[in-house]
Amino acid sequence: MINACLYSVFGQQGGERHADSQASVDYRHRWLDALLGDEHRGQAVVAFGHLAHDAYDRWAEANPGLAGGLAVERLTHPTMPEAASHGDPERRREATRRMLEQWNGALRRLDEALTEPDEERELTVYGEDLLPEDRAPIPERDLPAGSPPWIRSLRQWATRRGDTAEEKRACIEVVVPRGERPWEPLT
Numbered sequence: 001m002i003n004a005c006l007y008s009v010f011g012q013q014g015g016e017r018h019a020d021s022q023a024s025v026d027y028r029h030r031w032l033d034a035l036l037g038d039e040h041r042g043q044a045v046v047a048f049g050h051l052a053h054d055a056y057d058r059w060a061e062a063n064p065g066l067a068g069g070l071a072v073e074r075l076t077h078p079t080m081p082e083a084a085s086h087g088d089p090e091r092r093r094e095a096t097r098r099m100l101e102q103w104n105g106a107l108r109r110l111d112e113a114l115t116e117p118d119e120e121r122e123l124t125v126y127g128e129d130l131l132p133e134d135r136a137p138i139p140e141r142d143l144p145a146g147s148p149p150w151i152r153s154l155r156q157w158a159t160r161r162g163d164t165a166e167e168k169r170a171c172i173e174v175v176v177p178r179g180e181r182p183w184e185p186l187t
Contacts, residue, residue, distance in 0.1 A: 004028070004051035014169070015051045025058060032059040036066055043114050045070050046106070049077030071113035073106040075099075093129065100126040150180035 004015060018024050036042050036059075047056045053074045060067035076099040085092035104125040111123045126134065137152040150157060155177035162168040178184075 004049070004055040019051060019054060025055075028055050029059050029062060032056070033063070033066075036063075036070065038066070041066075043071060043116060044110050045072045046110070047072070047074050049075075049080070052077075071110055073110060075106055076102055096130060097128045100128065100130070148176075150176050153177055153180055155180070 004019075036045070045056055047053045056072065056074075060072075078099070081092050081095035081099055084095050107123060107125055135154050137154055140147075140149075140152060143151060157175055157177050159173050159175075160168040161171045161173050
């Protein structure tokens, strides 16, 4: 999994501002070439959100031979229900239900398309809402060597602070979760 942008952006508008940056496009294409090129041929691409859809489509247009044999799913970004509901719990529930229905269809199609799965197991789809057990820590191998264990935690450890969008963009507070501080005794 890679990001559509080279670095973390604050809010959708941050990504939109950089969507056409040639430096971003070139950099992203090098990553996709390395991941999906002849030597590291993948079987599927899952793109969450329209910025990822666009990023993949630009790469596929430039590399039709490599892109041609891939199963591709363009899905709703997991932050959409929260962002689109504007705090309305019923709207969030309905948006989540629709998103998971879309994801489940993609899971079924991908299950059929993947001929070389990493492991054989029965397909499990989502219900109508995301449950705590649907979350999993980031695998250690997916982070840079030497990353502290708490960075993979399911507990929130980073919060944007500020009263304005500009302040929030400039200030991220990191607090190591209790129970994951190796220097403190467990209580």
